[in-house]
Amino acid sequence: MRVGAICIAVSVMGLSACAFPQQSVPVERVDEAVDSVRRIVVHTQDEFEQAVKTVTAGDMIVLADGVWRDFDAVLEGEGSAEQPIWLTGETPGGVILSGQSSLRLSGKHLIVSGLVFRDGYTPRNEVISFRRDSKSLANSSRVTNTVIENYSNPDRTQRDSWVVMYGKNNEFDHNHLSGKLNSGPTMVVRLNSEESQDNNHHVHHNYFGPRPVLGSNGGETFRIGTSHYSLTNSNTLVEYNYFDRCSGEVEIISNKSGGNTYRNNxxxxxxxxxxxxxxxxxxxxxxxxxxxxxxxxxxxxxxxxxxxxxxxxxxxxxxxxxxxxxxxxxxxxxxxxxxxxxxxxxxxxxxxxxxxxxxxxxxxxxxxxxxxxxxxxxxxxxxxxxxxxxxxxxxxxxxxxxxxxxxxxxxxxxxxxxxxxxxxxxxxxxxxxxxxVAREETGVDWYPKATAKSPFEGGSDINVNAGENALFDAIAKAKAGDHLWLDAGDYNEAKIIELRVPVTIGAKPGAEGKVNVSFERRNLFVLSGQGGLKLDGLNVVGSKAPDNVGNSLITTSAIGGGSNHLLQISNSTFTDFVVNRSFSIVSAAKGTLYHQIKIFNSSFSDVSGSVVKLDAETDDYGMYNVEFLEIENSEFKNVKGPAVDVYRGGRDESTFGPAIVIKSSGFDGVGDEKEPAINLHGVQVLKLEDNTIAGGKQALFTITTGKPQPHLSGNAWIGHEGDTILKIEDLRK
Missing domain, CATH: 3.80.20 (24 nucleotide stem-loop, u2 snrnp hairpin iv. U2 a'; Chain A)
Structure with a gap:
């Protein structure tokens, strides 16, 4: 606790608390027996707005347990160090703000606690803002024991921030922020006016949960200041916070102001x-x-x-x-x-x-x-x-x-x-x-922290019999982590399968190589939401797909939001994808990202486009469609386009990928007079080991930014003995 805090005999959520915002006492639940605080329990948004109009120093507004959907909440008031104004939930985790909800604070000595934001995204630029507008800021105020989880705009290119601190002498402590997927820092301290400079904010004991890779600039977990005000002091203290797998971009924390302290994190x-x-x-x-x-x-x-x-x-x-x-x-x-x-x-x-x-x-x-x-x-x-x-x-x-x-x-x-x-x-x-600081000493103790288990774990085993639309019907009922075991036979799918949860689809033991899959739409699988896919032991043919340019067996969609998808293909064959031009096996929509694609022990033949086509981000802003791509012990034959086509444009230095590893694989008749066997543009990490290329062009590696050092060993270009399989073009010069 900082010197100068004034303690009051108010029991809030079971603990006595000091009203001055620079404190470290967690607020966990409302004590029903508070005599010195006037509790105003509200059940509707109209009741909340009326309560805000009448609230005075020492009052507590309590949101009744339940889901508060599309709640654009504004808490305004003038509390004091001895008698703050409170906004809290009825019970820990019992108040869920969902849909398009947000919270703005304006005034002095306000304390917010016990809220959960999830199942939606902010309609504004900020989920929690320490201001109502540019002229009405919050000072000497506190947000504690509050959760924001997976509250991301479904369009990952739309920029927002979850918490933005303005004003002076504010505190943000014992909170839980996890799972931001869209562009923009998770948390920001702003210095864009004199009223927010030399602010002496205190940010402590928070759990910053996993921030998945964004695949472009704008994925910081925490930022203090901006370039424009960077020669101004913020004097923000950031201590005892736990940053758990915060990997949005190269800057976990972007310090863009002076006089700050980061300690014991x-x-x-x-x-x-x-x-x-x-x-x-x-x-x-x-x-x-x-x-x-x-x-x-x-x-x-x-x-x-x-x-x-x-x-x-x-x-x-x-x-x-x-x-x-x-x-x-x-x-x-x-x-x-x-x-x-x-x-x-x-x-x-x-x-x-x-x-x-x-x-x-x-x-x-x-x-x-x-x-x-x-x-x-x-x-x-x-x-x-x-x-x-x-x-x-x-x-x-x-x-x-x-x-x-x-x-x-x-x-x-x-x-x-x-x-x-x-x-x-x-x-x-x-x-x-x-x-x-230890992980368990941060965040809230009534809301679970992120685990490290695979999203493909924890589901049920489901047996599937061969038949028309059998996969569509089974996946419509599937839960996250389920494993679909397919009997031997023919599976013809007349419908597009929209996959929003991670599932595994594999041949039942003894049916390996006897499961035949065909499809009649331009895509079989479209990944969105939390969708992830494992395919194992299947034979897939593309001959029944429609006569369209640009078909793809597996693709992604930005509609409805998307996580960083996982895809694994193993022990499978893919043939006859030539019904029209540019037919691919795996592709991605603009604004979507595969965190990882693994392909091993599989074969691909007679494909009119690319097997892996990840070239949708052509704006040259440093964005790309895959972070990690690994191919091992697989065969590619008679592929018209590059077997692998990955594009990252621009010269942005804020990200690490893509990283590509191709090992022990063969390329026979891949590419043509215009297309290389493999086309890698702007890739940051490349390993080619023990591969062969026959009857086609060599691979092409175009360097656009960074200092990538391709690793090559044991490769052979048949008919071109002594020549490398990789041609390098450097556009940095």
């Missing part, structure tokens, strides 16, 4: 970094960055002046370049406010780095970003990797950083080695487990 399996993107004089202390070996997990990225990174723990982080455990950027000389200001007077001290992939110094060095760090220090840090490899990469002259008192268990680069002591038993002396 935990970042678990979160891709990207806490990025000091703009603004000066920010402190990052006693945080834990635990990647747990997950891809692209990072720590802190340093830009601008007077930044302090002290006494943090960095553990099992795999990220490189912009997503390294520690990234010190090069700046732009005389930088405009929205680019990269030079690192000046940075202090990086007392941190522990354990089993991390990369410490990048001078990252981004190029003709524009040529201003190296100056007047800075890297001292008394510990760096230990079990593999004995140094994580340091120097991209430019680092003489502007003083290295001293550091300990490592592997030789650092010679240019900085005088500032390090090499100790072979270092890993036995230091550990990073005492940093950050």
């Amino acid at each position: 935990t970042f678990f399996e979160s891709r990207g970094t806490l990025t000091l993107r703009h603004g000066n004089g920010t402190s990052v202390e006693k945080n834990l960055f635990d990647g747990n070996g997950a891809p692209y997990t990072g720590g802190v990225r340093v830009i601008n002046g007077d930044q302090t990174i002290r006494n943090n723990g960095f553990k099992d982080l795999t990220g490189e370049r912009f997503s390294g455990a520690l990234v010190v950027m090069n700046g732009v000389p005389n930088s405009p406010i929205n680019r990269y200001h030079q690192v000046d007077n940075a202090l990086i001290e007392g941190n522990v780095f354990e089993n991390i992939a990369a410490i990048e110094l001078g990252e981004g060095s190029d003709a524009e970003r040529s201003a190296v760090p100056i007047n800075s220090a890297f001292k008394n840090n510990v760096i230990m990797n079990a593999d004995g490899q140094t994580p340091f990469t120097l991209h430019d002259d680092m003489s502007g950083i003083e290295f001293s008192g550091n300990k490592v268990n592997s030789e650092p680069p010679k240019a900085i080695s005088s500032g390090f002591e090499v100790l072979t038993d270092l890993a036995q002396k230091v550990a990073v487990d005492n940093y950050g």
Whole structure:
């Protein structure tokens, strides 16, 4: 609790509370026996509006349990430190705000608690806003023990934020924010007026649940400030928060203002970094960055002046370049406010780095970003990797950083080695487990936190007999995680199957290779909502599909919203997809994303388009349709277009993908005089191992941004012995 808080004898949700907003006492349930607070229980939106008109300091408005749909709530009032105005739910988790609902606060000393937003999305730019409008802000107010989960606009390109703090001296604590899918930061602190600058907000003990990959810029979990106001101080304290798999883009937190403090937070399996993107004089202390070996997990990225990174723990982080455990950027000389200001007077001290992939110094060095760090220090840090490899990469002259008192268990680069002591038993002396905050100490205790189980688990086994529309009928009744076991026989589907939950469709044991599937519409499966699909042991033919250009067996839809879909195809055959041009097996609609596609032990023959066609994002904004694509031990024969066609345009640096791995697979007669066997445009990670290409062109890899390093081994281009199967075109020049 900050100095100056005034406690009052009000029992709220079973606990005494201090009315000053800078507090850490969780508010969990309404105590029926509150004598010193006038409780106004409301059951309708009209009753709520009437209550707001009459509420005075010390009053409590209680929303009756139930679903409040399309509730555009505004709480206005003038409480005091001794007698705040309360808005709360009747019981923990009993009040659900759904449909197009939102909440705006205006006034002083307001406290909101115990609400749940889900099953819808905000009709405004913000779900919870610490202002009614640009002239009516909230000050010295608090939101606590509130949940926003999966409350995403169904159009993932539509931008909004779930929580936006304006005004001054506000508090956001013990809340649960999880599952944002559409564009825009999950939470924002705004400094767009003098009334919201030097704000002294306090953000603490919140659970920031999984933020899935957005596939473009605009997927931050938390942002303080904007470029325009970045030379202004916010003075926001962010502490004891848990960031659980927050992986929307390269910036988990985007710091764009000065004077902020981030301390005692935990970042678990979160891709990207806490990025000091703009603004000066920010402190990052006693945080834990635990990647747990997950891809692209990072720590802190340093830009601008007077930044302090002290006494943090960095553990099992795999990220490189912009997503390294520690990234010190090069700046732009005389930088405009929205680019990269030079690192000046940075202090990086007392941190522990354990089993991390990369410490990048001078990252981004190029003709524009040529201003190296100056007047800075890297001292008394510990760096230990079990593999004995140094994580340091120097991209430019680092003489502007003083290295001293550091300990490592592997030789650092010679240019900085005088500032390090090499100790072979270092890993036995230091550990990073005492940093950050525990997951169970954050959020609310009456609402479950996200699990890590597969969405294909936990359902029922359903037996399906062969017949007309048998799959359509079975999936219409399927629940998330169900497994449909198919008898041997013919399955002809005359209807499009709209799949909104994850299901597995596989041949029953003993029926492998004897399940024959055909379809009569331009698509068989359309994934939307939470839709995911596993196919195993099927024979699929496309000969009954209509004579349309651009048919696709499996596709996605942006209508009705879409998660980051999962698709797996195994032990299956696909033939006769030539009824018209550009017939594909897997495609994606614009504005949709597959998180992962896996194809293994399968064969594809006689296809007039591409087997995997993921090229809908042609606006060159850095967006794309797949994050991870893996193909192994599969065959592609007589495919007119590229077997795999993936497109990411533009030069945006905010995302990591796509990442493509193709192993032990054969391509025979794939592509033509205009099309390569494989077409990968803007892909960031590429591995081609032990593949063969025969009777067609080589693969094409077009580099548009970043520094991708294709890995090739064991590949063969039949008839072109000695030539690589991969042609590289670099558009960065």
